[in-house]
Amino acid sequence: MLDLTYDAPAPKTIAGATSDWELVIGLEVHAQVATKAKLFSGASTLFGAEPNSNVAFVDAGMPGMLPVINEGCVEQAVRTGLGLKAEINLNSAFDRKNYFYPDLPQGYQISQLYHPIVGEGEVLVEMGDGTARVVRIERIHLEQDAGKSIHDMDPHMSFVDLNRTGVALMEIVSRPDIRGPEEAAAYVGKLRQIMRYLGTCDGNMQNGNLRADVNVSVCKPGDYEKYQETQDFSHLGTRCEIKNMNSMRFIQMAIEVEARRQIALIEDGQEVVQETRLYDPDKNETRSMRSKEEAHDYRYFPDPDLLPLEIEQAWVEDIAASLPELPDAKKSRFMADFGLSDYDASVLTAEAENAAYFEAVAEGRDGKLAANWVINELFGRLKKDDDKGITDSPVTADQLGGIIALIKSGDISGKIAKDLFEIVYTEGGDPAQIVEERGMKQVTDTGAIETALDEIIAANPAQVEKAKVNPKLAGWFVGQVMKATGGKANPAIVNQLIQGKLGL
Amino acid sequence: MSIDTETARRVAKLARIKVEDDALPALAQEFSAILGFIEQLNEVDVDGVEPMTSVTPQRLKRREDVVTDGDQQPKVLANAPDSREGFFAVPKVVE
Numbered sequence: 001m002l003d004l005t006y007d008a009p010a011p012k013t014i015a016g017a018t019s020d021w022e023l024v025i026g027l028e029v030h031a032q033v034a035t036k037a038k039l040f041s042g043a044s045t046l047f048g049a050e051p052n053s054n055v056a057f058v059d060a061g062m063p064g065m066l067p068v069i070n071e072g073c074v075e076q077a078v079r080t081g082l083g084l085k086a087e088i089n090l091n092s093a094f095d096r097k098n099y100f101y102p103d104l105p106q107g108y109q110i111s112q113l114y115h116p117i118v119g120e121g122e123v124l125v126e127m128g129d130g131t132a133r134v135v136r137i138e139r140i141h142l143e144q145d146a147g148k149s150i151h152d153m154d155p156h157m158s159f160v161d162l163n164r165t166g167v168a169l170m171e172i173v174s175r176p177d178i179r180g181p182e183e184a185a186a187y188v189g190k191l192r193q194i195m196r197y198l199g200t201c202d203g204n205m206q207n208g209n210l211r212a213d214v215n216v217s218v219c220k221p222g223d224y225e226k227y228q229e230t231q232d233f234s235h236l237g238t239r240c241e242i243k244n245m246n247s248m249r250f251i252q253m254a255i256e257v258e259a260r261r262q263i264a265l266i267e268d269g270q271e272v273v274q275e276t277r278l279y280d281p282d283k284n285e286t287r288s289m290r291s292k293e294e295a296h297d298y299r300y301f302p303d304p305d306l307l308p309l310e311i312e313q314a315w316v317e318d319i320a321a322s323l324p325e326l327p328d329a330k331k332s333r334f335m336a337d338f339g340l341s342d343y344d345a346s347v348l349t350a351e352a353e354n355a356a357y358f359e360a361v362a363e364g365r366d367g368k369l370a371a372n373w374v375i376n377e378l379f380g381r382l383k384k385d386d387d388k389g390i391t392d393s394p395v396t397a398d399q400l401g402g403i404i405a406l407i408k409s410g411d412i413s414g415k416i417a418k419d420l421f422e423i424v425y426t427e428g429g430d431p432a433q434i435v436e437e438r439g440m441k442q443v444t445d446t447g448a449i450e451t452a453l454d455e456i457i458a459a460n461p462a463q464v465e466k467a468k469v470n471p472k473l474a475g476w477f478v479g480q481v482m483k484a485t486g487g488k489a490n491p492a493i494v495n496q497l498i499q500g501k502l503g504l
Numbered sequence: 505m506s507i508d509t510e511t512a513r514r515v516a517k518l519a520r521i522k523v524e525d526d527a528l529p530a531l532a533q534e535f536s537a538i539l540g541f542i543e544q545l546n547e548v549d550v551d552g553v554e555p556m557t558s559v560t561p562q563r564l565k566r567r568e569d570v571v572t573d574g575d576q577q578p579k580v581l582a583n584a585p586d587s588r589e590g591f592f593a594v595p596k597v598v599e
Contacts, residue, residue: 035569042572051590055580056573072569100520102594149597159591162580297518307557307564 006124006132011224012180016263021218023259024227024236025184026176029191030169031201032145032209033076039144039168040067040110047207051161059166061105066305073168074311076200077117077142078319080170083198083326084137084191086121088316092141093308097298102160103147111171112141113300117309123194124328125178125187126346135187136175145169164208170201176215176236179224181252188212188248193327197352211246215239216258218266237262238272242279242286254279258286330355338367347375353390360397365404373404377421399424402431411435413442415487444490446497452484453477453497464502471504507535 011022038045041056058065081088093115096108118140126132147165149158172191178184192203192210203210217239219227227235240262242254257279262272277286325333327349334345334355348358348371362370378400382388403420406412412420412435420440424431435441443449456477457464467473474495481494498504507515512532516523523531577590586593 037567037569037571037573042567042570043574044571050577052577052580052592053590054574055576057580058573060580068565068567070569071566074566098518102592102597150591151596151598153591154588154593154596156596157586157588157593158595158597159588159593161591297514299518307562309564 006126006130008133009127009129009131009179009183012182013221014218014259014263017267020221021259021263022221022224023180023255024176024217024219024224024239025178025180025255026215026239027172027174027178027184027187028213028215029172029174029188030145030211030213031080031172031191031195031203033073033142033168033170034199034201035070035072035076035168037070037072038166039070039073039142041166043166045167047204047209049163051159052163054163055165059105059162061107067110067303069306069309070168073142074117074309075319076168077140077170078311078316079198079323080172080195080200081118081121081140082316082320082323083194083200084118084121084123084140084172086137086140087119088311089115089117089119090311090313090316091115091308092117094142094303094306095300096303097143097300099298101146101149102158103149103162103165105147105162105165109144109146110303110306111143114302115308116141123174123187123190125183125190127183127186128343128346130342133177133179133183133187135177138173138175140170140172143169143171176217176227176239181255184214184255185248185252188251190327193350197324197326205246205248208246211244212251213244214242214251214255214258216242216255216262217272218259218262237266238274240272240274240286241276243276243289245279247281250279250281253281253284254286257284261286324352334358334367338362338371340367340371344371344375347379351390357390357393357397361401361404363401365401366408369404369408370401373400373421377418381421381425394428395421395425399428399431406431406435410444410490411441413487413491416440416442439488441488442490443485443488444493446493449481449485449489449493450497452481452489453494453501456480456484457501467502467504474498474502474504477502507532507539511535 014021014023032045033039035045037043038056038059041058043056043059044054046054056065058067078088092112094110095113097111097113098108100107116139120139121137123135123137124132125135145164145167147160147162149160151158153159174187178187188210192201195201196203201210205211217237219235219237223235227233240258242258245251245254258277265272276289278289279286331345331349334340334348335342340348349355354374358370358374361374378393378395382390382393400421403417403424406420407414407417420431420434423429423434463473463476467477477498478491478494481489481498482491509528509532512528512535513523515535516528516531581587581590581592584592
């Protein structure tokens, strides 16, 4: 396996009126755990159901109902922790976070403040330009999601749907190791990729299955290094938390605009107040959520309905043994085994399905050629075809492998291969058989090519004279031979013959 | 530790329990008495003693990841003061 070592990217710098400022960012990512049932009830987690149909009485906060933990959620949290190279806590516990809101019928959220199930880990965040940041994970805890309030269906009422209430979330908390808007988006993207590989979260941001709270502060150049040396937060500026963002683009825009707001405040002699803010994409600004300020006294206490969660080391090891190959390992293996570039390996490992498809094509064949065909031809064609995913590809890995084998054996030229690919894509069939039946084989028979060339030379004496003076014009003859043979002549042989006949 | 009436007012508000002004001093006094008792408990040396979470030793009960509940919209909404089109309808909460 290749050792992937990268330089750290430069922090994002914003020029203020009095000095340069650097950004410091930490993220709390809420990932919906991919399970059938909720964290403490047997109700379904399926998205898009009739309102209040995926609701057990536990979720509705009915008196006397007791939570019973879903072991599947615990397993998924452990799996995620292992995927982030994190420490797994065999003993964890649940606490109540108390606040009142219509979409939280219990009056508290069951969470894990004091004893989270997963401890410290790390994520390698590649920036695609040869740099990468190692972002430290502080913790992952399990908690319940809230319901959904809809405010625009009626002028005087808010409508509440409890289908999402009690669905399991993993809150993945990073250290403030992220130094710019692009890094923040890349970090969320990497978490999403890892969790999709693991099958622990589908990462669907549109449905709200992956959302982020972003903590932003600014500091003067040099201050962040002091923090890293001492882990003393007093070297950093006061942070604001921007809540609940479910788009990579908005995360980046919100960070940028919030940093500029803080810089303007500080340079104006005012202070940044630590608070929760909301990003408004229409106005591209962040706003204080004053309404939530008072509720911030959550009066956490251990949930008396739930015993501590104890898991066994052997169980954790079983889960560890069942982990798939993860993106970093797969990428470095693709680079080492198939000779791929960092970029190509990244593209092919972005989704586990793409990587599996590529491997099936490349197996026992030319890896680089396979990568080119998968990335440029297949992905390009799928994109044009209604943005289809690899699982909907009409060309199977076997078929594409067959095309590549035909190129490699010299049976077809690269140009004919593209025609063949289109036929296989639209009509299907065995590539070798299609080539045979439709006479697409490359002509390597020197005699046939020579005959064609001789006719062209005989018919164009003026071109022959010109080419003798200017050898670059030999290309014209190549084109003519190709035309005469329907593109099937082997270009190397054509070139060779022309050189000989024209005495170049 | 003693709780003043202002703290009692704040705690009542956080818990959304309506307490009239004239009832606050008595409430504060009760809080103080409870906290006094807890402070007394704090005097016990429990160094090296595992917190006891259950009287009889038992493991947290678990369920399998199977859908066994739900599909009871009318029952879920039955006690709601107001519901529309399958939703709970509540006074507008504006963010």
